[in-house]
Amino acid sequence: MKCEALAELISAYYDGELEQKEQEIVNDHLQNCIHCQRQHLLLKETSKVLHDIYHIKAMPNKAFEQKLQAQAKSLKTGYKRTWTLVASVVFALMLLSVTSIGIANPQFFIPNLSSSVSLVMAASKDTISGSLPNLDIWVIVDGKSVETVLEQGRVFIKQSGLLDKGENVGQLSLQEREFTLTTEADMSGYVRLTNKSGHVLVADLEGNFNPDIRSIGITLSAQTDVVFKEISNKHLEILAAEEGPLLGTVNISDRRIALTLEETASTSVRVDLYNDPNIIHKGLINLAGLFGAEVPEYLRNKKDFTRRDPLQAEKTYWGHFPIGESSVNQNISLTLDGIIFTEENTQVMYRAARSQGDIQIESIGFMREDMTLHRNGVEVARVFGGSGTADDQEIQWKANFASIPDPRGRYKLVVHSVMTLRTLETAKVKIGETIRLLDSMVTLKQIIPDDDSNGIVAVFDVLNGAYPSEIKFESPHEIRLMYNDQIFEQKRVRIGSVGGNINTKEMKITFNVDSSKQNDILTASDNDIEISFNSVRLLESGNWVFEFEVE
Amino acid sequence: MVEVDEELIAAILKGNADEKVSELYLRWHRPISTYFYSFTSNPQDVEDLTQIVFLKVIKNIKSFRRCKGKFSTWIYTIARNTALNFVSQKQSQKYHDANPILNNSDHIPENRMLEQEKIEAIRSAINRLKENQKTALYLREYQQYSYQEIAKILDCSEGAVKQLLFRARQGLMKQLVPYFAKEGMD
Numbered sequence: 001m002k003c004e005a006l007a008e009l010i011s012a013y014y015d016g017e018l019e020q021k022e023q024e025i026v027n028d029h030l031q032n033c034i035h036c037q038r039q040h041l042l043l044k045e046t047s048k049v050l051h052d053i054y055h056i057k058a059m060p061n062k063a064f065e066q067k068l069q070a071q072a073k074s075l076k077t078g079y080k081r082t083w084t085l086v087a088s089v090v091f092a093l094m095l096l097s098v099t100s101i102g103i104a105n106p107q108f109f110i111p112n113l114s115s116s117v118s119l120v121m122a123a124s125k126d127t128i129s130g131s132l133p134n135l136d137i138w139v140i141v142d143g144k145s146v147e148t149v150l151e152q153g154r155v156f157i158k159q160s161g162l163l164d165k166g167e168n169v170g171q172l173s174l175q176e177r178e179f180t181l182t183t184e185a186d187m188s189g190y191v192r193l194t195n196k197s198g199h200v201l202v203a204d205l206e207g208n209f210n211p212d213i214r215s216i217g218i219t220l221s222a223q224t225d226v227v228f229k230e231i232s233n234k235h236l237e238i239l240a241a242e243e244g245p246l247l248g249t250v251n252i253s254d255r256r257i258a259l260t261l262e263e264t265a266s267t268s269v270r271v272d273l274y275n276d277p278n279i280i281h282k283g284l285i286n287l288a289g290l291f292g293a294e295v296p297e298y299l300r301n302k303k304d305f306t307r308r309d310p311l312q313a314e315k316t317y318w319g320h321f322p323i324g325e326s327s328v329n330q331n332i333s334l335t336l337d338g339i340i341f342t343e344e345n346t347q348v349m350y351r352a353a354r355s356q357g358d359i360q361i362e363s364i365g366f367m368r369e370d371m372t373l374h375r376n377g378v379e380v381a382r383v384f385g386g387s388g389t390a391d392d393q394e395i396q397w398k399a400n401f402a403s404i405p406d407p408r409g410r411y412k413l414v415v416h417s418v419m420t421l422r423t424l425e426t427a428k429v430k431i432g433e434t435i436r437l438l439d440s441m442v443t444l445k446q447i448i449p450d451d452d453s454n455g456i457v458a459v460f461d462v463l464n465g466a467y468p469s470e471i472k473f474e475s476p477h478e479i480r481l482m483y484n485d486q487i488f489e490q491k492r493v494r495i496g497s498v499g500g501n502i503n504t505k506e507m508k509i510t511f512n513v514d515s516s517k518q519n520d521i522l523t524a525s526d527n528d529i530e531i532s533f534n535s536v537r538l539l540e541s542g543n544w545v546f547e548f549e550v551e
Numbered sequence: 552m553v554e555v556d557e558e559l560i561a562a563i564l565k566g567n568a569d570e571k572v573s574e575l576y577l578r579w580h581r582p583i584s585t586y587f588y589s590f591t592s593n594p595q596d597v598e599d600l601t602q603i604v605f606l607k608v609i610k611n612i613k614s615f616r617r618c619k620g621k622f623s624t625w626i627y628t629i630a631r632n633t634a635l636n637f638v639s640q641k642q643s644q645k646y647h648d649a650n651p652i653l654n655n656s657d658h659i660p661e662n663r664m665l666e667q668e669k670i671e672a673i674r675s676a677i678n679r680l681k682e683n684q685k686t687a688l689y690l691r692e693y694q695q696y697s698y699q700e701i702a703k704i705l706d707c708s709e710g711a712v713k714q715l716l717f718r719a720r721q722g723l724m725k726q727l728v729p730y731f732a733k734e735g736m737d
């Protein structure tokens with residue numbers, strides 16, 4: 001290796017930061033190269049001089065020390081760890097998630113909460129208990145997954161990315177459906193309990209609520225329209241569509257909430273229960289998890305990747321994200337100089353919708369702390385929860401830093417849980433034919449006029465009773481209607497234009513066909529019509545990082 | 552050290568403030584002061600900046616969470632941002648430090664006097680380093696932090712730390728070449 005190429009290695013070699021192999025290379029080279037030996041010596045000499053320079057007699061200031069003590073005394077309350085228990089349940093029963101519809105958080109008041117059990121822990125060695133279905137465990141501490149080890153019915157919380165490896169921060173005991181969580185250390189965070197396997201078609205979920213929590217938001221999505229029908233403020237019915245079949249019910253009694261799903265084989269329901277985001281500082285309860293399907297790979301192996309987009313520097317910042325399908329408008333907490341504080345007037349809003357990109361924001365509205373903004377390497381903004389839908393072809397976020405005296409600096413916005421999609425397969429089908437579409441067998445049954453538009457609708461039977469799971473359609477050109485070698489390209493598959501009916505087990509695709517051609521297609525013979533799919537599905541997820549500078 | 556810091560913070564938050572606050576201050580005063588001497592030679596500025604850091608630490612001590620990382624990473628992040636603000640303010644005031652950094656003779660160690668020229672040459676070279684080079688150099692040379700720890704504080708990759716240190720040292724080493732020759736090391 002040439003000396004120039006080795007120069008950088010010698011610096012790291014001096015610091016003992018080289019891999020074994022590189023170390024050997026440098027060692028060998030130094031044996032025989034006078035020039036590099038000299039560089040190495042020079043490095044040592046520089047270090048020696050630096051040590052002397054850094055050897056500074058800086059005396060602590062007694063008066064300031066007393067001022068610090070006074071300031072510490074003025075801290076209003078003692079240290080209160082806030083372990084918020086989050087039990088997450090996501091119902092993912094063989095879903096076709098082409099259409100993912102978030103219902104804007106209906107919230108309602110729960111009166112007369114009793115206080116016999118608290119899920120917020122105030123000191124170490126505290127114990128919380130409750131009842132949950134037979135779940136596997138994930139522990140999340142401040143948004144970081146913590147490794148857990150299940151031994152003899154007890155879950156040992158081992159570590160997170162930022163905790164010392166192997167450190168035991170607590171343990172969670174399970175006995176049938178009862179759990180007890182005991183922390184071993186002073187720390188803050190929350191715990192999410194999630195099942196990883198099993199096909200639970202009828203699920204009961206119960207949890208306890210902190211007395212501080214006065215309201216609950218519920219978000220639910222499925223591939224068909226889902227609505228809530230509020231029978232009373234203690235009873236919600238989840239319907240497959242307006243006046244459609246009953247998917248499940250939510251009942252609230254005192255501090256207990258029970259969610260029951262009816263047996264539905266081909267629907268996807270995601271439920272997230274949480275308290276009013278406006279009182280998030282008082283404690284948050286989420287009940288969520290996965291029923292009926294494996295936890296998707298993307299939730300287990302999150303990978304970070306970076307994308308850099310330049311943004312204009314101004315006091316109100318807007319970033320445009322090419323794709324996604326969620327929205328939020330929540331208060332955020334801000335940090336500056338590494339210090340987190342709450343800024344109630346600051347809002348972050350983002351909207352997302354399907355577009356022609358290959359990235360989709362998933363679950364952004366269902367997860368806590370799913371978006372963070374960094375300034376000069378320090379987190380300055382964070383979004384908590386929220387959900388919704390938007391029709392725009394972009395995701396936008398907005399952060400108003402008017403209250404920050406000097407907003408200049410380098411910022412980093414992190415959107416968590418971004419999924420990358422990849423092309424999976426191409427499939428063609430004619431009327432009467434059956435094809436495999438990912439995990440499902442579908443038959444093109446008929447093509448009929450679309451009552452709501454000038455277009456037509458292709459109706460498919462889903463034969464195995466389950467819509468394809470985790471399928472997404474790349475847009476545009478991903479689904480084509482072909483007639484006599486003429487291609488009617490589906491310019492854009494909007495949310496809702498590919499969907500299914502859980503009762504009839506049908507999947508419908510709407511095509512925007514020119515009215516002059518509509519009749520030709522509707523009267524054509526079965527053999528002349530063909531539909532091709534270029535379907536894509538989830539490949540991986542990670543954090544989406546935007547960096548920009550405000551001058 | 553980490554555990555001690557954690558325990559001190561826990562104690563402060565539980566109300567045992569005076570003694571523990573002093574202990575925390577005394578433990579970290581010198582490292583933080585020394586760090587700021589990389590940015591200014593003015594002892595009053597150094598003291599002011601150091602005090603700002605400690606005030607921020609105490610004011611926001613509830614925000615520090617153990618699972619967020621080590622206390623050392625947190626306090627150096629605060630210190631670094633304080634330094635960045637300081638440098639930014641000085642630049643905007645068209646401030647030019649008449650003296651090179653670390654040039655107060657009080658700060659020269661008494662037990663091992665090096666040639667003043669050599670020290671001045673290095674000081675002058677440090678003065679010309681970029682902020683992140685100064686920070687990386689200080690954390691490595693004075694605090695003996697690993698590349699991984701430095702990367703966390705600077706919010707960059709370990710590879711970037713390697714580069715920063717290499718570039719910083721290259722700049723400093725050039726200043727020492729003449730002295731090497733004089734000392735017969737060439």
